[in-house]
Amino acid sequence: MSIFSGKMLLATDGSDDAALAARAAVDMARKTGSELHVVHAWHSVPSTRFESDIHAQLKREAREVLAEQVERIKGDGANVAEAHLREGPAADEILDLAEEVGADLIVIGSRGLGPVKRVVLGSVSEGVVHDATRPVLVLRGGGWPPERVVIGDDSSEAAEEAGELAAGIGRMFGARVILVRAYRKLPEMDVEGRELNARMADDELRREERKLWERATQIQEAHEVRPAVRLSAGDPAARILEAAEEGDASEKALVAVGSRGLGTMRRMRLGSVSTKVLRAAKGPVLIHPHPGDVHERRV
Numbered sequence: 001m002s003i004f005s006g007k008m009l010l011a012t013d014g015s016d017d018a019a020l021a022a023r024a025a026v027d028m029a030r031k032t033g034s035e036l037h038v039v040h041a042w043h044s045v046p047s048t049r050f051e052s053d054i055h056a057q058l059k060r061e062a063r064e065v066l067a068e069q070v071e072r073i074k075g076d077g078a079n080v081a082e083a084h085l086r087e088g089p090a091a092d093e094i095l096d097l098a099e100e101v102g103a104d105l106i107v108i109g110s111r112g113l114g115p116v117k118r119v120v121l122g123s124v125s126e127g128v129v130h131d132a133t134r135p136v137l138v139l140r141g142g143g144w145p146p147e148r149v150v151i152g153d154d155s156s157e158a159a160e161e162a163g164e165l166a167a168g169i170g171r172m173f174g175a176r177v178i179l180v181r182a183y184r185k186l187p188e189m190d191v192e193g194r195e196l197n198a199r200m201a202d203d204e205l206r207r208e209e210r211k212l213w214e215r216a217t218q219i220q221e222a223h224e225v226r227p228a229v230r231l232s233a234g235d236p237a238a239r240i241l242e243a244a245e246e247g248d249a250s251e252k253a254l255v256a257v258g259s260r261g262l263g264t265m266r267r268m269r270l271g272s273v274s275t276k277v278l279r280a281a282k283g284p285v286l287i288h289p290h291p292g293d294v295h296e297r298r299v
Contacts, residue, residue, distance in 0.1 A: 007035040009103035011094045012069045017109030021139040025107040026078040031172050035081040037101050040066040041090040091127030098134055110140035135288045143283025145173040146254035152240045153181045158258025162288035166256030167223045177227040181212050182239040237276035256286040
């Protein structure tokens, strides 16, 4: 099963994390045959008496950054369908362009070069994730290609889509896959005044475990990779990150979550968890929007 065969949009500013994002985009484009678009967004300075001269200089430098990145990508053996130079707030420009080209995936570095260098992908990446109607892969920390894929699952549609895409990426690079579902606390049943009925809580956990194994089977049938399953109690973001960081410290891990969960006490609330994971993960993070948001860009 192909995870995507359409278009990818790589956002770049020439930083180290952007270079890692480019490596990831090139790897996936070559393996899937996807059309690769590259964008560099830059922002001009406020109006000054020297505005025209500064604007021209900034635009020239931005064009050079984009051209350099495109040449590097081509040198790595990938074709660039189109290079896009955009002026304006970086997150907005990236998201608008993703809609225009019909990107199946946005690939971006976590931290940029800083304000002096025109675009701050450290904050831009979070802005892109927050308003994206398409999956976003955020690269950081040298963690590519992944050797382990950790999927935060709460049986919501967003988490399911994140899991499908992440499992496909995992198979692409021969990575192990782990499905993680966490309770913030053990299921509680208020039965005749008792706060916790141990037998009912145990039955609930068993039902959740069966559902998680069913999800693992679905992923195996679709991607020919059998995920390990982990059901636990505690803070969902912490449990996901623990699974990503356990074992060999040198093993590269990709974390995947949905942008919003079910909003129920019984399962993970990925709407709040996704931001925590994005900020705290040491390696790449894949975040999938709720399917209802796809192709419906908020304005």
